[in-house]
Amino acid sequence: MNGFAWLRRLQRRSNTWMVISVIGALVALLPSLYILIGLFQKPNENWQHIQQFMLKDYALQSLWLVLGTGTLTVMIGVTLAWLVAAYEFPLRRLFSWAFVLPLAIPPYIAAYTYGSMLSYTGSVQVFMRNVLGWAPDQKYFDIMSMKGAIFVFTMFLFPYVYLITRSFFEKQSASFIENARLLGKNPLHIFFRVVLPLSQPAIMGGVSLVAFEVLNDFGVTKHFGIQSFTTAIFTTWFGMYDVDSAIRLAAWLMSVIIGVFLIERLLRKRKKYNASTSRTSPLSRRRLRGLPAWAACGFGAVIVSLSFLIPVLQLIVWAAWTYRDVLNAKFAELLVNTLSVSALSIVALMLHAVIAANVNRTGRSLFTLVLSKLISMGYSVPGAVLSIGVLAVFISFDEQLSGVYGWLGLGEGKLVLSMSLAMLIFAYVIRFLAVGYNAVEAGFEKTGNRYTEASRLLGFGMTRTFFKVDLPLIKGAVLTGCILTFMEIVKELPLTLLLRPFNFDTLATKAYQYASDEQIHQASVPSLFIIGVGMVSVFFYHWLGEKNSQ
Amino acid sequence: MTFFEMSDVSFHYDKGSRTVLRRFSLGLDKGESVGVLGQSGCGKSTLLRLISGLEEPVTGRIVIDGTTMVDARKFVNPELRGVGMVFQDYGLFPHLTVEQNIAFGLHRLSKKNRAARLGEMLELVKLQDYRRRYPHELSGGQQQRVAFARALAPEPALLLMDEPFSNLDANLRGEIRSELRQLLRAAEMTSILVTHDKEDADAICDRIVYMQANDEISQERNSS
Ligand SMILES: Nc1ncnc2c1ncn2[C@@H]1O[C@H](COP(=O)(O)OP(=O)(O)OP(=O)(O)O)[C@@H](O)[C@H]1O
Numbered sequence: 001m002n003g004f005a006w007l008r009r010l011q012r013r014s015n016t017w018m019v020i021s022v023i024g025a026l027v028a029l030l031p032s033l034y035i036l037i038g039l040f041q042k043p044n045e046n047w048q049h050i051q052q053f054m055l056k057d058y059a060l061q062s063l064w065l066v067l068g069t070g071t072l073t074v075m076i077g078v079t080l081a082w083l084v085a086a087y088e089f090p091l092r093r094l095f096s097w098a099f100v101l102p103l104a105i106p107p108y109i110a111a112y113t114y115g116s117m118l119s120y121t122g123s124v125q126v127f128m129r130n131v132l133g134w135a136p137d138q139k140y141f142d143i144m145s146m147k148g149a150i151f152v153f154t155m156f157l158f159p160y161v162y163l164i165t166r167s168f169f170e171k172q173s174a175s176f177i178e179n180a181r182l183l184g185k186n187p188l189h190i191f192f193r194v195v196l197p198l199s200q201p202a203i204m205g206g207v208s209l210v211a212f213e214v215l216n217d218f219g220v221t222k223h224f225g226i227q228s229f230t231t232a233i234f235t236t237w238f239g240m241y242d243v244d245s246a247i248r249l250a251a252w253l254m255s256v257i258i259g260v261f262l263i264e265r266l267l268r269k270r271k272k273y274n275a276s277t278s279r280t281s282p283l284s285r286r287r288l289r290g291l292p293a294w295a296a297c298g299f300g301a302v303i304v305s306l307s308f309l310i311p312v313l314q315l316i317v318w319a320a321w322t323y324r325d326v327l328n329a330k331f332a333e334l335l336v337n338t339l340s341v342s343a344l345s346i347v348a349l350m351l352h353a354v355i356a357a358n359v360n361r362t363g364r365s366l367f368t369l370v371l372s373k374l375i376s377m378g379y380s381v382p383g384a385v386l387s388i389g390v391l392a393v394f395i396s397f398d399e400q401l402s403g404v405y406g407w408l409g410l411g412e413g414k415l416v417l418s419m420s421l422a423m424l425i426f427a428y429v430i431r432f433l434a435v436g437y438n439a440v441e442a443g444f445e446k447t448g449n450r451y452t453e454a455s456r457l458l459g460f461g462m463t464r465t466f467f468k469v470d471l472p473l474i475k476g477a478v479l480t481g482c483i484l485t486f487m488e489i490v491k492e493l494p495l496t497l498l499l500r501p502f503n504f505d506t507l508a509t510k511a512y513q514y515a516s517d518e519q520i521h522q523a524s525v526p527s528l529f530i531i532g533v534g535m536v537s538v539f540f541y542h543w544l545g546e547k548n549s550q
Numbered sequence: 551m552t553f554f555e556m557s558d559v560s561f562h563y564d565k566g567s568r569t570v571l572r573r574f575s576l577g578l579d580k581g582e583s584v585g586v587l588g589q590s591g592c593g594k595s596t597l598l599r600l601i602s603g604l605e606e607p608v609t610g611r612i613v614i615d616g617t618t619m620v621d622a623r624k625f626v627n628p629e630l631r632g633v634g635m636v637f638q639d640y641g642l643f644p645h646l647t648v649e650q651n652i653a654f655g656l657h658r659l660s661k662k663n664r665a666a667r668l669g670e671m672l673e674l675v676k677l678q679d680y681r682r683r684y685p686h687e688l689s690g691g692q693q694q695r696v697a698f699a700r701a702l703a704p705e706p707a708l709l710l711m712d713e714p715f716s717n718l719d720a721n722l723r724g725e726i727r728s729e730l731r732q733l734l735r736a737a738e739m740t741s742i743l744v745t746h747d748k749e750d751a752d753a754i755c756d757r758i759v760y761m762q763a764n765d766e767i768s769q770e771r772n773s774s
């Protein structure tokens with residue numbers, strides 16, 4: 001190489017796509033940088049107090065939540081994935097997608113549903129007292145605790161582990177497992193000695209999503225009165241009005257998450273088993289008979305009941321009691337708000353995702369590597385942390401632009417950007433970019449590069465090629481990305497709660513507000529809407545998957 | 551005068567991976583057709599990707615018709631090189647019909663000229679009756695003819711063909727070989743044909759070049 005190689009590289013790589021994605025990446029990085037800088041600022045007095053009396057507890061509580069939920073989701077998720085992938089038993093096809101349905105229910109909705117159902121005046125205890133004439137000790141119903149929170153998180157987050165592991169079992173493990181079967185190993189031996197070690201990267205991928213969700217949570221821990229890191233950030237920010245300490249807490253949490261993120265990547269890199277050498281055929285399922293078949297079916301039924309049927313039925317009953325009071329003009333406004341903020345965010349997000357994915361596939365370089373890491377990182381930053389960063393960035397934008405505002409006649413020193421919807425949309429884009437990006441990337445991987453290359457050799461540049469060739473070929477993937485991000489945005493609570501403009505309510509914030517005002521029954525109506533959106537997305541996603549696998 | 555020239559081109563894929571081409575040189579006169587033969591994996595497809603600009607060489611220089619396409623400080627993007635390529639697997643756009651595929655590279659022509667050129671190409675490859683079909687509705691031989699028509703339509707300065715016969719049966723192969731030879735002659739097309747079948751190269755090309763895994767090449771002039 002000579003000294004001018006960079007010039008040549010620039011001619012080859014520099015284009016509008018690259019420039020936009022560089023700027024996008026830098027802007028997306030700002031909030032996180034802002035927070036990490038907080039670590040190096042001089043702490044105030046309150047921080048001394050927080051550090052001395054609270055920090056250790058926050059950290060421990062969060063740790064227990066993550067460990068407890070992580071262990072249980074792996075146990076349940078992997079077992080279900082293995083049953084569905086390797087065995088044939090009654091209702092298996094139904095279960096294979098019913099196990100995904102809990103993703104449609106945000107854990108905070110599940111938390112207040114179960115919390116209220118199991119209370120002294122809730123349906124479970126009332127039923128026991130009035131119908132069975134039995135009044136058991138209150139302590140058996142104490143779901144508003146650490147154990148209860150772990151139960152709720154497990155029941156509504158295990159599908160992440162289930163989905164990723166199942167697809168690994170179905171697509172990649174067949175040859176290993178069939179070999180082991182031919183070698184005469186018994187099923188338990190195969191599961192523990194072959195299947196588990198092989199699927200470790202997939203399980204890690206799933207469980208890290210679970211961990212990020214738990215750390216992101218605000219609704220469950222708040223409702224159950226658990227002092228986690230995220231609720232602590234809220235308390236410090238809104239209870240003590242100590243933004244500096246809130247940023248510092250966020251910075252600590254973020255350092256831990258970056259650490260976990262890096263460790264997970266390292267583990268995964270070293271443990272990368274590559275089955276791509278031979279084209280593997282799908283795993284053929286064994287038929288279970290008699291007791292094992294009914295046991296598998298019964299286990300599935302219990303899980304589906306606890307993680308979907310029971311809470312949804314309860315919500316429907318409550319909704320039947322209250323919908324007349326709740327469904328009014330105000331509620332229509334909620335719907336409009338939710339839809340419009342989602343639509344704007346999805347457009348911004350998918351544009352970004354498509355540009356980044358297109359840049360990323362056209363040439364591997366250090367930049368594209370960093371870009372893709374940054375994108376996947378967004379999903380791991382908890383909503384509360386991201387909110388503080390975004391808010392700080394927008395306020396400093398407003399300070400910079402103060403002169404411009406004055407000149408426009410809006411008044412000096414006014415907060416314009418940080419009072420607008422732009423802030424919330426910006427935050428959604430950073431947080432859920434990974435969801436859209438992964439969908440688009442999968443689409444590009446499926447079509448490959450050959451059509452793009454053919455188009456370029458026929459005289460079309462990157463942009464025209466994109467619109468004439470790439471986009472028509474990946475539009476299914478783009479649609480999938482839109483639907484998945486729609487579901488995520490409608491569910492998202494902490495970001496929305498913290499960054500929405502004054503008096504701007506969405507379905508999620510309204511459900512939360514009803515629940516925290518002890519109007520649990522009213523909360524069921526917006527909750528059911530959220531669950532409906534989630535279910536439609538899950539069905540659609542499943543349908544697309546089926547269609548593609550044919 | 552040499553019309554196409556590549557000199558001392560070296561290339562490897564990812565950092566640290568095996569060198570695929572080492573100081574590779576090749577020259578073609580205008581209207582000449584050269585066959586490149588070699589074992590699987592020796593770098594034939596890579597050679598065509600370098601010439602067309604889909605890959606960037608580590609060192610070396612490529613000149614087409616007096617214009618430097620790549621050297622130490624310059625890189626011309628593939629869409630500006632005027633190089634046509636028939637891919638190993640054809641790469642026909644699945645969402646476009648036969649005529650849309652062929653007309654794809656004609657965007658610089660006026661509407662009238664475009665229609666005329668399209669008609670010419672359809673006639674050349676005898677696919678007038680199939681113009682509204684989609685690629686998956688065609689046989690292997692028909693797909694291959696569409697791929698040729700698509701690559702030839704914009705009148706490229708240089709035509710690259712990567713194993714264009716690999717998906718055809720023996721009968722069709724013989725027929726298409728002679729058609730292709732006439733076609734290239736008629737258009738005075740400068741072309742490079744990559745194949746691992748010596749018969750293909752003998753039938754079509756003026757000259758044959760043997761490629762060995764990351765080594766220099768030996769040459770042989772075709773008697774015909
Ligand atoms: N995208 C890639 N990344 C890394 N290595 C590659 C890539 N494409 C090809 N190679 C390697 O470069 C070498 C040359 O590959 P190439 O496809 O040019 O061979 P070929 O002569 O066309 O073979 P065939 O006759 O099988 O088509 C091979 O060793 C191959 O493994």
Ligand SMILES: [Mg+2]
Nearest residue numbers: 594595596638
């Ligand atoms: Mg090849």
